[in-house]
Amino acid sequence: MKKINTVSIIILAFATLLSCGQRSTQETNSEDAHAHDDEIALTGAQMKAVDIRLGKIERRDLNNIIRVNGQLALDPQKKAEVTSLLGGVIKQALVTEGKYVTAGQTVAYLENTEIVELQKNYLVLKKETLMAEQEYNRQKELFSQSAGIEKTLQQATAAYEITKAQLSALEKQLQQLAINPEQVSGGKLAVQIPLKAPISGYVNKIYVSTGSYVDRQTSLMSITDNAGIHCDLNVFEKDVNHIAVGQEVDITLTNQPSIRLTGRIYEINNSFEEDTHAIPVHVSLPAKPSFKLLPGMYVTGSINTGKQQTEAVPSDAIVNKNGKKYLFVLEEETGETFHFTAVEVITGLTEGGYTQITPVEPLEEESTVVISNAFYLSSMSADHGEHGH
Numbered sequence: 001m002k003k004i005n006t007v008s009i010i011i012l013a014f015a016t017l018l019s020c021g022q023r024s025t026q027e028t029n030s031e032d033a034h035a036h037d038d039e040i041a042l043t044g045a046q047m048k049a050v051d052i053r054l055g056k057i058e059r060r061d062l063n064n065i066i067r068v069n070g071q072l073a074l075d076p077q078k079k080a081e082v083t084s085l086l087g088g089v090i091k092q093a094l095v096t097e098g099k100y101v102t103a104g105q106t107v108a109y110l111e112n113t114e115i116v117e118l119q120k121n122y123l124v125l126k127k128e129t130l131m132a133e134q135e136y137n138r139q140k141e142l143f144s145q146s147a148g149i150e151k152t153l154q155q156a157t158a159a160y161e162i163t164k165a166q167l168s169a170l171e172k173q174l175q176q177l178a179i180n181p182e183q184v185s186g187g188k189l190a191v192q193i194p195l196k197a198p199i200s201g202y203v204n205k206i207y208v209s210t211g212s213y214v215d216r217q218t219s220l221m222s223i224t225d226n227a228g229i230h231c232d233l234n235v236f237e238k239d240v241n242h243i244a245v246g247q248e249v250d251i252t253l254t255n256q257p258s259i260r261l262t263g264r265i266y267e268i269n270n271s272f273e274e275d276t277h278a279i280p281v282h283v284s285l286p287a288k289p290s291f292k293l294l295p296g297m298y299v300t301g302s303i304n305t306g307k308q309q310t311e312a313v314p315s316d317a318i319v320n321k322n323g324k325k326y327l328f329v330l331e332e333e334t335g336e337t338f339h340f341t342a343v344e345v346i347t348g349l350t351e352g353g354y355t356q357i358t359p360v361e362p363l364e365e366e367s368t369v370v371i372s373n374a375f376y377l378s379s380m381s382a383d384h385g386e387h388g389h
Contacts, residue, residue, distance in 0.1 A: 050373055052373050052376060052377070061307040063305075071299060073231070073296075080201070086177065089211060090220070100200075106196050119179065132163045202226065231282070234273070234279070235280075244268075248264055263284050
């Protein structure tokens with residue numbers, strides 16, 4: 001409350017000084033006042049009372065920051081679906097949602113009559129291959145002793161090679177189903193096949209239950225490795241030429257602004273997204289963040305594209321009025337009176353208390369501008385306009 005009263009007293013005193021100054025100016029220079037309706041006149045005493053200081057537009061090196069939006073995502077190799085190479089009935093699910101599993105770990109068992117049939121065919125084919133091999137060896141021995149017929153040897157060789165290839169293919173099938181061919185050869189037939197996790201990660205969603213029938217296209221469960229999470233940012237066309245691999249990015253979670261991360265651009269797409277006409281930019285994140293990150297979380301990113309030399313003024317020199325930005329330029333100094341004009345500018349980078357400016361209309365070189373407490377002049381400009389009506 002005390003602070004508000006102090007500010008009110010300063011503004012009231014400033015308004016009193018302004019009123020006196022305006023009356024004095026109007027009485028002595030009435031014609032000149034009408035000629036400069038857009039100007040604001042202040043005495044040195046008035047400027048000192050509210051600490052209005054003058055300076056020059058500077059050339060400064062400012063970090064160019066591009067602000068973009070996006071979300072957290074996973075690389076394709078960091079997410080997987082558990083499926084079966086055969087249709088069948090789920091006999092047992094061994095995990096629950098949220099459980100961490102390792103690559104190759106059995107997560108469920110599936111039963112199908114084809115499994116036993118496949119193993120039976122393997123045993124039969126293995127015996128046929130053994131017989132074909134024996135016949136091949138016999139014909140080769142006969143032929144070496146000039147007692148055999150070459151055509152018969154060729155037929156035996158072909159039969160042996162075919163059955164051997166068929167047996168090898170069947171062995172691969174069994175191995176894909178996690179059935180050990182050696183155990184089958186020893187008479188130990190499997191009636192169920194284990195379904196295994198293709199990657200290490202957390203079970204995200206389970207789509208089946210015990211007794212469910214699944215086919216080859218059915219996903220049993222999904223697994224995600226959130227340790228490999230990264231950030232996808234959408235950069236629009238006007239900023240594309242300012243970004244590059246290796247640039248640092250400050251990232252804030254949209255719904256948790258207190259959480260901040262620092263990443264680096266590691267890949268930039270070469271085509272626009274059809275719906276947004278933006279280019280996805282992929283940003284790596286710390287390997288082990290201290291808080292939980294999930295795919296799909298929305299983020300805001302600030303891409304640091306490096307230093308850029310530009311015209312700049314202290315941020316306190318810029319005022320916002322009716323949606324536009326203005327800078328106050330000293331037009332002339334007559335005795336103890338300073339005459340200022342509001343000049344529209346376009347603002348850009350802001351860093352270390354300085355803001356990039358581009359005047360809408362060119363200014364004279366070495367122009368003197370207000371560099372502090374410009375908002376007082378802005379309020380005077382509004383009063384001046386009202387008086388003008």
